Amino acid sequence: MSATTSLSAESANVEPGNSLLQVSDLEVQFHVRRGVIRAVRDINFCIGRGEVLGLVGESGSGKSVTSQAVMGLTELPGFITGGDVLWKGDYLVKDGRTTSALKKVRGKEISMVFQDPMTSLNPLFTIGDQLSEVTRRHLGMNKKQSRSRALEMLDLVGIANPKRRLEQRPSELSGGMRQRVLIAMALLCEPELLVADEPTTALDVTIQAQILELLSRLQSELGLSILLITHDLGVVAGMCDRVAVMYGGRIGEVGPADDIFASPHHPYTAGLLNSTPRLDEAQHRLVSIPGAPPDLVRPPAGCPFAARCTDSDDTCVDQLPELIDVSEGRSVACWHPIDLT
Numbered sequence: 538m539s540a541t542t543s544l545s546a547e548s549a550n551v552e553p554g555n556s557l558l559q560v561s562d563l564e565v566q567f568h569v570r571r572g573v574i575r576a577v578r579d580i581n582f583c584i585g586r587g588e589v590l591g592l593v594g595e596s597g598s599g600k601s602v603t604s605q606a607v608m609g610l611t612e613l614p615g616f617i618t619g620g621d622v623l624w625k626g627d628y629l630v631k632d633g634r635t636t637s638a639l640k641k642v643r644g645k646e647i648s649m650v651f652q653d654p655m656t657s658l659n660p661l662f663t664i665g666d667q668l669s670e671v672t673r674r675h676l677g678m679n680k681k682q683s684r685s686r687a688l689e690m691l692d693l694v695g696i697a698n699p700k701r702r703l704e705q706r707p708s709e710l711s712g713g714m715r716q717r718v719l720i721a722m723a724l725l726c727e728p729e730l731l732v733a734d735e736p737t738t739a740l741d742v743t744i745q746a747q748i749l750e751l752l753s754r755l756q757s758e759l760g761l762s763i764l765l766i767t768h769d770l771g772v773v774a775g776m777c778d779r780v781a782v783m784y785g786g787r788i789g790e791v792g793p794a795d796d797i798f799a800s801p802h803h804p805y806t807a808g809l810l811n812s813t814p815r816l817d818e819a820q821h822r823l824v825s826i827p828g829a830p831p832d833l834v835r836p837p838a839g840c841p842f843a844a845r846c847t848d849s850d851d852t853c854v855d856q857l858p859e860l861i862d863v864s865e866g867r868s869v870a871c872w873h874p875i876d877l878t
């Protein structure tokens with residue numbers, strides 16, 4: 538393996554000076570009756586301006602825990618127990634503690650779109666009230682300014698007849714429309730980074746495609762950076778510049794999406810690709826990965842994927858592989874990466 542250096546926040550594949558968000562050695566634990574769940578550890582990645590980074594992995598791999606920690610939204614019984622998050626050079630999280638800078642940035646420069654629009658919108662208030670609340674609180678706008686900004690944003694996200702929508706409550710809107718409202722809400726303060734956690738999971742397939750198309754359009758029109766959390770590699774293929782693949786609370790592989798699709802280095806990524814239908818291969822046979830993810834209360838000493846990996850040996854079982862740079866823009870945490878000599 539031609540590994541060179543370990544992946545530092547300075548590397549992570551984005552040109553120096555172009556990085557908006559840098560996450561280094563982030564670690565989150567949940568203290569539960571059964572013990573301490575080591576939900577994520579050794580998380581290192583960064584996002585450049587105008588870049589879309591996909592965070593993928595199966596259920597429980599730590600995607601949401603990671604994105605919540607980046608936003609300082611980890612709730613009890615969870616704790617950020619280590620690591621740093623830097624936003625344009627300022628610490629939002631330093632040595633596992635959130636800083637005062639976080640409150641100024643969250644909801645303004647970095648905003649978030651969640652999975653289920655129904656739980657993120659308040660059923661009792663009109664769409665107009667909920668959008669205005671954001672601009673009045675964060676931007677100090679008066680009623681007239683807030684209304685005009687809300688109309689502008691509803692128009693931007695493709696909602697017809699926005700004046701009427703402002704007067705309606707969430708239950709009067711379809712699922713797709715509610716997700717558009719949430720995206721509009723996230724854009725009110727002109728964020729530079731949008732964190733989107735499974736933004737289409739709760740929607741049916743046609744609407745999913747429309748929402749992804751909308752995010753892509755907004756990304757290019759507004760020059761947004763997006764951290765897109767998904768378990769769906771199809772979504773990554775359509776939208777992401779780079780992808781970080783998570784397994785068992787760690788990042789297994791990071792790199793440009795096209796390169797990872799063409800030639801995965803981590804056996805878990807390869808397994809994930811094999812179990813995903815591909816439009817370019819009509820007869821592709823889906824192979825699911827046998828076995829189950831590790832118990833994060835007692836994470837294995839070695840590679841978290843070793844028990845399910847057909848290439849694993851004693852080293853994999855005993856020693857934790859670090860995420861290391863293996864080629865221009867690509868890093869992998871594996872003792873026996875695929876297609877590397």
Ligand SMILES: Nc1ncnc2c1ncn2[C@@H]1O[C@H](COP(=O)(O)OP(=O)(O)OP(=O)(O)O)[C@@H](O)[C@H]1O
Nearest residue numbers: 567574576595596597598599600601602603768833
């Ligand atoms: N509130 C909580 N209490 C206890 N443990 C939690 C809590 N939230 C997350 N965890 C732990 O963290 C692990 C990672 O959860 P996370 O939600 O990040 O997974 P995910 O990759 O986003 O999966 P999904 O796609 O299902 O949301 C879980 O398997 C669980 O062990």
